[in-house]
Every structure is written in structure tokens, then in C-alpha cells.
Amino acid sequence: MKKALRFFEQTKPVTFKYYKPEKKVLGRTMEQQLRFAACYWHSFVWQGLDPFGGDTFQRPWHAVGGDPMKQAEMKADVAFEMFRLLGIPFFSFHDRDIAPEGATLRESNRNVRKIGEIFEKKMRANKVGLLWGTANLFSNRRFMSGAATNPDPEVFAYAAAQVKNVLELTHELGGKNYVLWGGREGYETLLNTDVGRELDQLGRFLSLVVEHKHKIGFKGMILIEPKPAEPTKHQYDYDVATVYGFLKRYGLEKEVKVNIEQNHALLAGHSFEHEICMAHALGIFGSIDMNRGDDQLGWDTDQFPNNLPQMALAMYHILRAGGFKNGGGLNFDAKVRRQSIDPDDLLAAHADAMDLCARALLIAEKMIDDGELAKQLDARYAGWKGKLGREILGGKVSLAQLAKHVEKNNIEPQPRSGRQEKLEALVNRYI
Amino acid sequence: MKKALRFFEQTKPVTFKYYKPEKKVLGRTMEQQLRFAACYWHSFVWQGLDPFGGDTFQRPWHAVGGDPMKQAEMKADVAFEMFRLLGIPFFSFHDRDIAPEGATLRESNRNVRKIGEIFEKKMRANKVGLLWGTANLFSNRRFMSGAATNPDPEVFAYAAAQVKNVLELTHELGGKNYVLWGGREGYETLLNTDVGRELDQLGRFLSLVVEHKHKIGFKGMILIEPKPAEPTKHQYDYDVATVYGFLKRYGLEKEVKVNIEQNHALLAGHSFEHEICMAHALGIFGSIDMNRGDDQLGWDTDQFPNNLPQMALAMYHILRAGGFKNGGGLNFDAKVRRQSIDPDDLLAAHADAMDLCARALLIAEKMIDDGELAKQLDARYAGWKGKLGREILGGKVSLAQLAKHVEKNNIEPQPRSGRQEKLEALVNRYI
């Protein structure tokens, strides 16, 4: 524990300007509305590598030649020290983030469980909860051609075994959700890929996970995290709409929700708000990975969020639909830049992001309290509350009847202004 | 008719190097395999406008101040003259392409029907069929905020009336399919848009069209044409996977198929083959719009196809799945560049594209006849034919059983080469 204390220069919990955990916002405390989580991988596992460069961080627990389990413990010490300093209520992890891979899966699982026991104590001691757990089914070379969608069924079985372990650990640690990100469930070239078959494999896998969840009594959500590509050329869970179709295809649309990430939305050609709204419209909104991509770059930069108006709109759409439910939350799937090598850069990045999210929440609260945006939206569709609108949506009129109606009444609808600029200015008034 | 004859310099039917309509390829004639169609809009309606420039083509039927119906007839003369010179078996059109809009919908529809009568004769005389008809629900300002998804239900009704007219005309002309491209079914900003409501409107609209199709006995396919954006910021029919989810949501996945365009695939972040394979995997492949986008540009350039290896792969995936069925075909949704102002540029562009498609077909035939690509694909998934694979996909084993299996047998799957470079070289051997 002392080692952890010495990692960060800062020793006292950070203070915030906007984030007041106990402050009420739209009927819940800020802590309840935001449900912040820090992720294990970016902050404690990543060494600062990029495709053209090596370790810049040189964290003590990455020292070459060290005892992997000891290093895992040191890492856990530092991680919980950061959670304590931030006063962050949740965290999230992959199995491979927290414990080293062993010679066999049995040993790997044992390592994971061992750290899980340490977590259990630290979580209780620090009042930190687990937002979600997940299995890393993409880093090891055995998964290079996919996990559930691998051409080798033994890889499917291996992945299943790994998920079982993490799902159960997540359950035991009181985890709120379990996430599946299909990093290798996709293809590099259609020349060696049977898309239909692989989708069936993926559907089967997900069904097995859902069955097991019920069997062990896990009440949290099963979440799929959409991403269009990277590392694969194409990832099957491309975006929210694609995941929805997939869930419908395999009859899982009531069992599984989505965990939406800003940067993944961007890579799929969407805004963050788009994915949030689409998930709500389709009834599969679950949780979010708050970060940001770079508008000019074509890969997952996973930066800490910093564009206040965009964040406020994301929060607005979440709050409009009732906020996080069923255990969803806001996970910082973000990493400090590889040049931010000071330990306290980690701390500051999280603290500033939390504060900015709180600020965005307060702006979203104003938008909702004021009600003008919602009022204008309702007014725009008011026509659909009339007789014709209700008949159409109620399935009371046929194409032929509608045609007759138009011709008979010589209907010539007149367009009305969409008022986009005024609405955008209205949003800026809340900032 | 004389006017049309004078439009093109060339007066004799074009000759082809590869396209031999009667030549047999994989059990059908080339004509039957390719089912070429020319589209009305790009060749005869577009004046060469782009966002920064005006009419470059100055077609005689676009002369300002002319009698619109006379001009429509002149246009039809030239169009059928082009079909004749090309020996192309099909064409496609929007209602507004072929006849001028009148003061009322009734008058507009009447205009469309009048040209429809002319078509009927010309089609018989020239042995040209209609691949598909469609309604233009995007150009007039009444549709600026959507047709089916408009905030005004009267616009929905108007659109319904317009579709009824074209669907019936398509049926009467022996059209093989009816297409819906939702150019304005999307949004410019989420600030004025209720996505869930609009999707319901769109689902209702499509259901009405399907009902009417059955009512009038139209046997052709109803096709949705996916596109991610442009003119809207977001289009609901984003890509094949999104359309599939939409169809499932509204119970229409057995009634409606997709018409896939290369350029639209590109804009959605996919390859053409991806969209074709995905549609086959999901059981909704219908027809294609053959063209190409520009890899460096972010808008719909609708150029004539010219990349032979890419075209061959597209044809391969279509043939592998049995070729065009249920009336699908290959529509050239392509326009000559606005600098290609000579009438004969139109002719040459189509003729060269047809020939190149034929060449791509012959290459695809070789790939299939040789069988090596298919053999290697099957070999890659061979493991799934074993006991474990069959049990997994057959739903015979649980997550816990798989975990046990892995741990008990100490399974450590060994990856095998994906052989991508070798497969790519194999493809090039056929070219």
C-alpha cells in the first residue's frame, strides 16, 4: 500500500469545482446521475505504446523480469489509491488487465480470482463499486481470427470458458453490468470469411452468456459495445443500429443492451448523441464510455472528453430519456496521451474530466428545467396528434385511402422552418 | 423520333468486346446474368449542376421556356434511342424524371401516366423492360423535412399518394421491382428530431406499400436502397445491416429486400462486397446499383464503374449466392462527369461500363469454375463440422459445459494462418 501512496505526488483527495457528489440534480444526487467509473486498462495496463513507439510511462509494475502476481498487486494498490484520491464510485476491468495470463486457462482464471479477492477487500474498504467486468478476448494470438467467430470451435470454447470466469467474478464483486466488446469479431478480408456463419456463431455465443447470467442469478445488464472497425477491418457490432438488428435476429433484443462510446460512434460516422438517441429509440440504451476521438484522425484515440457543448448535449439526451437505469453508468474509457508521463497526469485527467462531466450535467439540467427544447420538439410534430396522424400510425388507413384523401382535398402541404440555427443558439444559451 | 436520332452522333448499335448477350455463363446467358439497366435521372434529367456550377450539358429538352410535356417526350425519344443503341435490356426511373410536376398531385400523376403510355409502346417496340420504378420524394420543397418521416402527416399522405401512382404504373409496365430510396428520411439535427417517432412513421409507410403491392398483385420485389447520408446528415436506411434491423423491427424482413449501391456502401464506410455479402447473410439481397464513388471524396459521385478487380469480386459474391433472383438486376446509377458534355459521352460511358461488367462476370465465372477460393474458405471452417462445433451451434452445450471441457482437456487452440496475401494473389490470377 505504501508503494501506491508514493506513486502519485498528490496525497489528498482532489477537489472539484462543479462535481459535488451529494448535490441534487433532477431528483438524484450528482453521484447517482453520473455514476463515474475509471477503467483499469488505459490507466494501469497501457504502457504508452503506439504503432510506432514503445513504453513511455515506465510504471514500476511493468518492470521487465518482475513477478507478475506481485506486479498485479502493486497495480491494484495504485489503482485503488487513484480511486480514493478521485472519490470515484466505480471502476471497470478486463480479466487480463488485473492478473497475468498463466500457462493454462485454469491457471489464468486462478490468477484472476486471486486478484478478485484483493479487489473485494479494497472495494469494501474504499466504497468503490464495479461498474462492469469483461473478458479480454482479443489480445492473445489464439484470438487473432476471432473469439466466438473463430474458424476453430475450440477457440469459441476457450472464450466461453474465459467469459464464464469473469461473469461469475463480476457477479460476486457486485458488478452492475457485464460488457462484451467484440474486438476480433469481424474480418480482415471477405476472401477468407463466411459472414453468415460467423454471425450465427456470435449469436450462439451471446445466447450462452445470457443463459449463464440467468443461471447464476446475475441481475446486471449484459452490454454489447459497438465499434465499426479497429483492430479488424470490419467489426460485426458496427454501431447501435447494427447491434439492434443482430439482437433481433437472435431473439436477444430484450436481454442485451448497448454500452456506447463517443470515439466508436465517431469511427462509425455518427455523433455521440446520434448513438445515444438511436439506442433509446430502439430500447437498448444501457451505459456509456465517455471519451472523445479526434475529428481529424481515423482511429480510436480514446482521449479524455473536453468539448463541453458536445458533452452537455450527450447528457441532455441521456437525462431526457430518464438517465442511467438498470445499473448503467459513465465509464472513462480514456487514456492520457503517451507524452503525459507524470503519474499525476493520470489523476488530473480524470479529475478534470469528472468536473467537466458535472458541468455538462448542470447544463443539461438547465435545458430540461427550462423545457424550451422539448417544447419546440413537441410543437414540430403536433400535427401527428390530429385525426390524420393518428389514423396513419394506428394503421387505420391504406395507401389507396391516403391517395384518395390527397387528391380529393387537393392537399398541398406547406413546409415550415426547421429552425436549426435558432435551436443551436438556444443550446448555447445554456452553456 | 427524328430528334432523338439526331442527338447522338453514333447511329449504329454499339459493339462490345466482352458483352455477348447470348453467351452462356454458369448456366444462363450473359444478358440473364447481368440484367443491365440504364437509369433515367443521371443521363436525361441531370443538367450537369454541382453545388458550385450550373448547366453544362444544355440538352435540347432542358431549354428554358419550352413546353414541359413536349420536352418530356423528346427526352423519352432520346432515352429509348440510347437504350436501342446500347441494346440494354432494362431501364429505371423516378416519376419526376419522366414527366413534369403539375399544379396539383392529380395533374402530376396524370403527366406521369401519359408518359407511361408512351413508354409502354416504346418498351414493346424496343424490347426494353423496366427494372424498377420509384417515386421522387426528395426534390420538391414539400419533402425538405422528409416524406414518410415528415413532422406533418399530410406530407406522409402526399408521399403515399405519389408512391401509389408509381407502384401501379411500375406494375402495369411489367416492372420487375419497386425501389424506395429515403433521400430525406433522416435528419439534419437531432435538436429538432424525434428519432423513435420518425422510425415508426417510416415503418408504417413501408407496411402500407407492401400491403398495396399485394393488393394490386404486383409480384416484383420491394427494395430499400441504403445510404448513410447526403442530402441529409443522417439517413435512417444507413446501410444493409441497419435496414435489416429496421425490417425486423417492423416485421417486414420477409417482404422487403435491398438494392445495394457501390457509392453508398463506400459512404457508409463499407466495401461494395461487404454490403453484398451482408445482404446475402441476412437474407435480404435484392438488386444492385452499379457505379463507383471516389475513394478520396466524401460525397456521392456516382461515377461509372471502372475498377475491374473490384467489380469482379462483387460479381463473384453475387454469383456465389446464385446470381440475381426474383427480378433483381444491375442498374447503372451512374452519371457522366459534368465536363463530358458530348452526347456520345453518354453512350460511350454506358457501353464501356457494360463491357467491363461482362469482363468482370467472366472473371467471376473463372473463380467459381476453378473453385479454389470456395475450397479454401470451406477448409478454414472445417472444424465446425466436428463434434464440438456441431454441439455448440446446435445449442447442445452450455457456457459451463464449455468451460469444463476447456479446463478438463487443457485446451490451448493453436492459430492457423489466415493466408490473406495468398488469397488476394489467387484472385489476381483470374484477372
Added chain:
Amino acid sequence: MKKALRFFEQTKPVTFKYYKPEKKVLGRTMEQQLRFAACYWHSFVWQGLDPFGGDTFQRPWHAVGGDPMKQAEMKADVAFEMFRLLGIPFFSFHDRDIAPEGATLRESNRNVRKIGEIFEKKMRANKVGLLWGTANLFSNRRFMSGAATNPDPEVFAYAAAQVKNVLELTHELGGKNYVLWGGREGYETLLNTDVGRELDQLGRFLSLVVEHKHKIGFKGMILIEPKPAEPTKHQYDYDVATVYGFLKRYGLEKEVKVNIEQNHALLAGHSFEHEICMAHALGIFGSIDMNRGDDQLGWDTDQFPNNLPQMALAMYHILRAGGFKNGGGLNFDAKVRRQSIDPDDLLAAHADAMDLCARALLIAEKMIDDGELAKQLDARYAGWKGKLGREILGGKVSLAQLAKHVEKNNIEPQPRSGRQEKLEALVNRYI
């Protein structure tokens, strides 16, 4: 004039929350710092067309069959009425925006001059200045293959004649700058393009313009507006760095500056700040076109700016380098969405954008007054003020000497944190 008054519902000058023309910011008034201009084309010429739809605005001066010169006058009335209501100090125009094209260039030029006379009176009466004039060398079909870079030298001559007329009018109206946007100076395909020859043509053209400027005594800047593509596949004035190389090639880097547009920066794969900083670094910063593109779309959307943090950073980089000089300013090259059909949408869009720019200016002022950003930047490069740094940049040491220095002193430089997250949080503190 009465007609103009009736166009907008609002009759009293708009009021602003942040924009106080007389308020001092960093030693100049807000009006002097911002130098706002409204552009003629988007607001008064564009009819709401997009590649798939027609006129949505139906402005009275666009009525088919009207007298073009009368319509041009009506348009001018409305334009100046908008300038008056906004209290905007400048405007900008193309020759073809303000007056109709005649049967010959002589007539066209005469039309332009006639409206120029009207402008002259209105400008004096309303105290509105001209930020810049420019010639439309891209809309007419004669320019379809370029103006200066056309394969036909007569088109070059025609373009030269047109520029001469507008440059002189700009001078006479007291215009502050003259802009060249090479919309068609590029190519659609390299197959029909001789890039080297066309660059020489373009260099020659620009030299002629510069010579003429001096000849007539015009003191304003000649500005090139970079854009990478659209309408062409490739535009020679791709981005700031490319324009710099072009100017150097033809010895014009001291004569010509750049007018930078946010949306063009985005299309070139850059942030707005990047282009601003690069222009300052290369000594060619001139003026800006303030607007915004859509991060998800691949074309020029020319929306009104609305992202406050991004705008504040742009203003910061401009102010840091001393603000607008030599007559540069901030032109709203922005258009209301085609669904924003109410006349007052135009007014509101400009007013809100002006106010937001003022707000961004105030934030930038805070950044500069506080000085923390600048201080941290200086500190980062402090090493270069030392002996080694000065010797290197002063050209005092050779490669061999540096190598010796490193080997002899066993130099192993230690990296320091780039502090990106902390700097981003610092920026957000000013907002």
C-alpha cells in the same frame, strides 16, 4: 426599399448579449477586433438547392421570369436591410452574386458596375464597408475545366477580364481585400490533366492580378482561399501549407496571403486552429471565413459556427499573433440550412453567430490576459535558449560536431510530460 423592409419580420436592430461594438478588448474595440462581414452569396443568392432538391427559400427576387436587374436591386435592398438590422460593419460578394450575367462580358461587367453604384450609396448611408470582393470563376459552364488552369487560353483571358473588373470595383468601393477562391482550379482526373502546366498557368494568373493591384494603387491584401476539393476532385490551393509552397514557387509569398475557412480546413484533414497557426508560422495569415463543417460529413456544409470552445481557440491563436492586420476580418461564409425558410432565420443565424464570436473573443482575451497558456508554452521550449540550442539554430554546429557532443558527454535526454490534459483543462477553465 419598402420591399426590403417587408422581407424580415423584425424591424428593429438586433440586440446582443456579448457583442458590444464599442467595448474594448485587448486595446481595440470589439468591432475592430472582430471585423465582421456578411456574405452575399449564401444569404441572398442560394435558393436552398442541394444535390437532391430544389428551391426551398422562394425569395421574391428569385421569381422566375422577373427582370434580372430589378431583382438584383431588390436583393441589394434586402441585403443592406439585413446589414442595418445586424449592425454588421462589412460585407463581401462575387460579381455574379450582385448582378446578372449579360449576353457578353462587357454587358455583365456593366451590370456589375451598375449595382456597384447602388452599393456605393448604400454603403455610405449605412456605414457598411466592403471586406472583400471576388469574381465568380466557377459557376458558368465556360469555367467547367478551370479558369486560369483551363486548357483553353481564351478562358484564361476571359477570367482575367472578369477579375480586372471586380478588382477595380473592389478598389473603388474601398474594399479592404480581394479574394481568389480557385473553385475549378484543379482536376477531375489526372488522365486529362497536366498538373505542372496548370500550376504554371495559375502562377501566371496570380502574378497578373498582383501586378494590376499595384498598377491601380489598391492597398488591400490579395488573398487565396485554400480548399482541398469540391467541386473538383482536387483543388490546387489544397491547404495553407500547399498555398505557401505555390506562392514560393512563383515568388509571390510576400504579395499574397490566405483567407482561411473552418470548413475547408476540416475537408483538408486539419483543424481550424491548425490552419491559422500554420499561416502565422509561414507569414501568410490574412483573413478568415468563419463557419463550421459537420464532423461526420465529407462536404462543405458551411454552417454557422456554434462550438464555443473551438471558436475561442481560433480567436486565441489569431489574437496571440496580433489580431487581424492589413484589413483582414471575419467573414461569415455560412448559410442557414435549407429547411430554415423563414426570412428571420437569416437574421437570427447571423445575430447569434456574431454574439457567439464576441463571447469567444472574450474568452480568448481571458486566455491572453491570464498568460498561463503562453507561459507554459515558453517554458516547454526554454532549453532552446541555452547554449546548445542557440548554436544549433544559429548554424554554428555541424552534424559531426553534434554527434561528437552526444558521444563525448554520453547524453541521454530525459523526456518531460507534454501535459496535454492539463492544458486542455486549463482552456476549459476560461470558458
Added chain:
Amino acid sequence: MKKALRFFEQTKPVTFKYYKPEKKVLGRTMEQQLRFAACYWHSFVWQGLDPFGGDTFQRPWHAVGGDPMKQAEMKADVAFEMFRLLGIPFFSFHDRDIAPEGATLRESNRNVRKIGEIFEKKMRANKVGLLWGTANLFSNRRFMSGAATNPDPEVFAYAAAQVKNVLELTHELGGKNYVLWGGREGYETLLNTDVGRELDQLGRFLSLVVEHKHKIGFKGMILIEPKPAEPTKHQYDYDVATVYGFLKRYGLEKEVKVNIEQNHALLAGHSFEHEICMAHALGIFGSIDMNRGDDQLGWDTDQFPNNLPQMALAMYHILRAGGFKNGGGLNFDAKVRRQSIDPDDLLAAHADAMDLCARALLIAEKMIDDGELAKQLDARYAGWKGKLGREILGGKVSLAQLAKHVEKNNIEPQPRSGRQEKLEALVNRYI
């Protein structure tokens, strides 16, 4: 050597279908025209890592805990065995590819020189030449904030020392060129970057390299390799046009040329041909990195080339300008996919790429021999050979004179078809 022999299954030199080294093409042998090189890094250094996954290749010389110099020798054995099997005339390397980094730069340099000696023998024995050498100034954390553009001048000095060593080794090995790829010469955020200062640093660095080249008598080209981004957000050597401007700024445009990569062109928003043509137009074409990116992905995939028509056009533009000169060549900066884990995948990928390049060369030869493309290009610009054209480009006429000419003669230029589709079809005829 035996170890190397055992690495590949194949033991006999590969045979080619199209690549016949001695066959004459346009006056030179194929070997002379193509000047193929294999690169060291992708094939022998990369372990198969991507941002989400680890080592898939498990090459024997990457075994953890081995003796680094022994491993470097084993790697060299395998590399030259591959060169032998391919019959490839050249290779290329970074210093860090071939030898391990030592505790000091002196030791690192010594390691490099030691392997250099081994190379010297192997090159002679196998008749393999060095196309170019280069220094890795991006992987080590000391370069995380740039090499020449680092805020710390000691990093500049360190980089200089490293380049000196490799430049001299390159010279001694008879290397044909020396390449500089500024992987970290750019920025992550403008907030901590002084662009102008960094450009000056970069200019100084390049000048030092050029001076040293002359000092040691190295006759090969100094080449800059443009790339817009990745790993940095922005790289100063963005594209060919940007590099040209940079060279002009620092007076180096006659000393330095460019090494153009297909994938880098793509990332900068250009086609490969564009960059080749632009470099020729600006007089700085040097050499190429032949590979390909993925049209749908936003990062450097460095795949082996496989699109024959695109490759043929690239070769056409190179041949049209006289082919490789001054020692330039065609380097395969390409890597097998990380799933292509069989050693012989490496061999096959190179062999197939060489054969496809040869095929592209033969097609380009046809295009040139036939002359139709060139003829049509010349015809398009024929007008510039007339009096007006010559006067304009000769600087004989002013803007005012041109205006007078147009008005007096009532000039109204008539556009001519750009014939793009016909030219594209013409290209396809050669394939």
C-alpha cells in the same frame, strides 16, 4: 545460415509469371525499371502487434531472454535468405531494425556497425544492394515529443548523432539513397506546440544532413517521406506539396526529393498517382514505397499492393516522367497481415507483389508505346501553343490587355468535353 534455411519451407528461388529481370521494357531491363527493395522492419522486426493484440508471429529471433546481438544475426540470416529466394535486388532498413539499442548511443552505434559488417559480406555474396538506409527517430521514448522538433535541443543533438551514423553506414554499404521519415516531427496538440519554431528546427536539421552528405561524398538522394499523421496528430511532412513548400522555405528544394508511399498518400486525402504527378510537376520526385492502404480504414495498414489498374497507372506516371532516376526505386513498405503467421506467407506476399508490379509495368509500357493517352492529353492543351497562350505564359500581356482583348473581340469560349469516361475505358483496354 542453416537457421535461416530452416525458417522458410520453400528452399528454391521463387519463379515468376511476369517478372523477368532481364526482359527489356522501354529500353531498360525489368530489374532496372522496377528496382525492387524489401524492407527490414515489417518483415523481420514487427511481431504482429496491433493496438489491441500482441505477438502472433513468434519468430525465433524475438524469443524473450535471448542474446540481442545473436538474435540480430539470426534475423539477418533469415532476411538475406528471403532476398535470395526472391531474387530481389535491394533492401532497406532503419538502424534499430538491424541491431539492438545499447546502454549508450555509442554502444547502439557500435551494434549497428557490427551488423553493417555482416551486411557488407552478405550483400556481396548475394548481390543484393541497399536501396536506402534510415534512422529510427521515433520508437524510443526520448523521441516521444519529436526528434529534430523536440522542445529539448539535446534530443535534436542525439538524433543528429544517430543520423550521422546511419548516413555514413549507408554510404559505406553503397546505399542508393538516404531517407528521412519524420514520424514524430509534428504535434499532438497545438496547446503545447510552437509550430513556427519547430519548422525552423526541422529545416536546420535537414540542412545539417545535406551538408554532411556532401562532406562525406555520398552521391545518393536525400529523401523525405511525406505522411500526414500517425503516430502524431499532425506530421509536418504532410504530403508532397507541403514538403515542397518546406524545402523552398529552407532553400533545400534542389537538394532533397521525396519518397512517396501509397498508403500515406491515401491518408493525406490523395491518390497515389496524385502524389507521383505532383512530385514530378514540382521537380522533387525521388522514389516510392509501394504498398496499399485500406480505402475504408483511417490508419496506415501497409498492405501488399494488389489493385492492378491502380498500380499500372502509378507505373505509367513514373515511366512517363522517365522512370526512376538518381537511384530511386520501388520499396515494398508492406507487411503481411498479423494472421499470416506462416513464414512462407512472407515469401509469397513479396513474390506475388513483385509479379503484380511487373504486370503493372507491362501494362504501363503498353500505354506508353500506344501513345494514345499522351496524344489526347497534348491535344487538350493544344490551344496554349497558339499566340495568345504563348503570350500569356511568356509574361507578355497584362491583366488589362487581356481584358481589352476579350471585350474587343467579344470572346465567348466554348467548353469541350473532358472525355473522362472514354479515357478511363482506354486505360482499361490496356489491362
